[in-house]
Amino acid sequence: MPATPAWPPSSLPRLFVDHLLSTDATLALEGAPANYLVNVLRLGPGARVKLFDDRSGEWLAEIVEAGKKRVALAVTRHLREREPVPDLWLLFAPIKRGRIDWLVEKATELGIARLVPVLTRRTIVERLNLDRLRAHIVEAAEQCERTALAELAEPQKLAALLAAWPAERLLYFADEAGGEPFTPGAGASAILIGPEGGFTDEERSAIRALPQARPISLGPRILRADTAALAAVALWMGTAGDWATSSSA
Ligand code: SAM
Numbered sequence: 001m002p003a004t005p006a007w008p009p010s011s012l013p014r015l016f017v018d019h020l021l022s023t024d025a026t027l028a029l030e031g032a033p034a035n036y037l038v039n040v041l042r043l044g045p046g047a048r049v050k051l052f053d054d055r056s057g058e059w060l061a062e063i064v065e066a067g068k069k070r071v072a073l074a075v076t077r078h079l080r081e082r083e084p085v086p087d088l089w090l091l092f093a094p095i096k097r098g099r100i101d102w103l104v105e106k107a108t109e110l111g112i113a114r115l116v117p118v119l120t121r122r123t124i125v126e127r128l129n130l131d132r133l134r135a136h137i138v139e140a141a142e143q144c145e146r147t148a149l150a151e152l153a154e155p156q157k158l159a160a161l162l163a164a165w166p167a168e169r170l171l172y173f174a175d176e177a178g179g180e181p182f183t184p185g186a187g188a189s190a191i192l193i194g195p196e197g198g199f200t201d202e203e204r205s206a207i208r209a210l211p212q213a214r215p216i217s218l219g220p221r222i223l224r225a226d227t228a229a230l231a232a233v234a235l236w237m238g239t240a241g242d243w244a245t246s247s248s249a
Pocket residue numbers: 173174175176177192193194195196197198199216217218219220221222223224225228229
């Protein structure tokens with residue numbers, strides 16, 4: 001899979017817009033993005049901005065009107081196609097605010113395709129603010145030059161998730177009680193990380209019974225759930241994802 005991020009990073013502001021972009025399109029932004037461009041960056045007509053829409057890639061646009069609450073932009077040039085995203089899902093038991101925000105932000109930067117909150121027996125955080133998590137995904141994608149957003153799934157119970165597990169997707173199950181050293185293979189994959197209290201023995205058996213499950217160890221130390229998640233994602237990206245083929249110059 002080819003390298004995706006542009007290097008060096010651009011000094012132009014870069015924004016995600018939920019609007020299909022195309023040559024010569026015009027669009028208006030209101031709310032936070034308009035405030036950011038006009039009141040924070042103090043940009044006015046003629047200023048250039050990069051936009052991406054998670055569908056058609058990245059575009060250059062120019063501000064044509066800048067009001068305090070509304071900015072009009074004209075798309076001028078296509079810069080990049082939407083990147084191919086390595087096929088890795090991260091399944092994680094929700095953890096406290098702050099740590100989960102960090103987890104979502106960093107997993108997006110590392111290149112994850114899909115984030116799936118999983119409710120397990122010992123999950124202590126059951127109510128999730130998905131809008132807040134989505135905002136972190138968008139911000140991280142804007143910052144790290146992704147042209148594709150990570151998808152955020154609705155929270156799912158572990159049993160339901162296992163019952164509907166796709167036949168062709170490997171499930172790397174990070175088992176603090178022991179597993180094989182993590183040596184990721186190619187192909188559609190997912191990494192499952194448990195809650196701070198760990199998995200119950202019953203859950204552990206149910207996961208291990210899945211033919212696609214591969215119990216893995218992340219070393220001799222017990223990692224916090226967020227550390228475990230990001231360590232495993234980094235290891236997968238470095239061996240089976242797009243880091244192996246990336247060059248930064
Ligand atoms: N309370 C558990 C215990 O003391 O054994 C620890 C749970 S750990 C904080 C949270 C999750 O991170 C685990 O369920 C597992 O998925 C993952 N994890 C942490 N350290 C790990 C390791 N060394 N190997 C595999 N998975 C690990």
